[in-house]
Amino acid sequence: MMQGVPQPAFYIFKCQQSAPPGMPKPSCVSQNDPESAQLFQHLAQSLMMKGIIGTVQPIQTGCLNRCQQGPVMLVEPGHTMYVELTKDKIDKIIDEHIIGGNVVNEYVIADEMWGEAIPPSQMAK
Numbered sequence: 001m002m003q004g005v006p007q008p009a010f011y012i013f014k015c016q017q018s019a020p021p022g023m024p025k026p027s028c029v030s031q032n033d034p035e036s037a038q039l040f041q042h043l044a045q046s047l048m049m050k051g052i053i054g055t056v057q058p059i060q061t062g063c064l065n066r067c068q069q070g071p072v073m074l075v076e077p078g079h080t081m082y083v084e085l086t087k088d089k090i091d092k093i094i095d096e097h098i099i100g101g102n103v104v105n106e107y108v109i110a111d112e113m114w115g116e117a118i119p120p121s122q123m124a125k
């Protein structure tokens, strides 16, 4: 069998949106929370130190529309939205979900904020 370039096992989309200073709107990277600005680097460094950075690809992204629950990140595949992140929570998600294969339910967004998706075929005009 031909051995091609392997696709990543996971993409992790970390919201890096920051609100301008003085904006009342919450954002995932906030000047009021210094740790929030370090989370992406922490994620990437942890993946590197564990030797899984290629097969797990961290992506910096803009707003994922769950700003009230920030800092957030989305793990694909699985469509798993993690909220209110800290460095410690990210470490646990890497160990238990990404390596261990078990979603860390206590850090997942509440069901009422993450209802079933509406199929685009139902909405398309």
Ligand code: FES
Pocket: 015, 016, 017, 018, 026, 027, 028, 029, 062, 063, 064, 065, 066, 067, 068, 070, 072
């Ligand atoms: S700012 Fe991160 S979800 Fe909106």
